[in-house]
Amino acid sequence: MRTLTAQMSNTGRAWHLYIVLYGETEWPTFQWDRTAPVPTVAERRRALASLRYEVAPGAVWSWTEDSRDPDDDSTPVLLIAAVTVRAQDGGAA
Numbered sequence: 001m002r003t004l005t006a007q008m009s010n011t012g013r014a015w016h017l018y019i020v021l022y023g024e025t026e027w028p029t030f031q032w033d034r035t036a037p038v039p040t041v042a043e044r045r046r047a048l049a050s051l052r053y054e055v056a057p058g059a060v061w062s063w064t065e066d067s068r069d070p071d072d073d074s075t076p077v078l079l080i081a082a083v084t085v086r087a088q089d090g091g092a093a
Helices: 041-050
Strands: 003-010 015-020 029-032 053-055 062-067 077-087
Touching: 003 053, 015 041, 029 041, 041 053
Parallel strands: none
Antiparallel strands: 003 015, 003 077, 015 029, 053 077, 062 077
């Protein structure tokens, strides 16, 4: 079964989880209408399931820092989480 990457980030108004589909203009997306707390692993699992995806066996969430302006280290840090996922049975991948 093909694997993909799910990412989660915070826009400053809400947390968004999305499945990265290269070459596509629209990606499956889920939104939590809050900035804190960070969605729990259980919440992320349920969000993925609502999109018909699941964390791939053995995969774990990883976090990285980004910035709206990489050339200015005084801008707020953006946290991005990522995990390898696969379509659930019958899901589109």
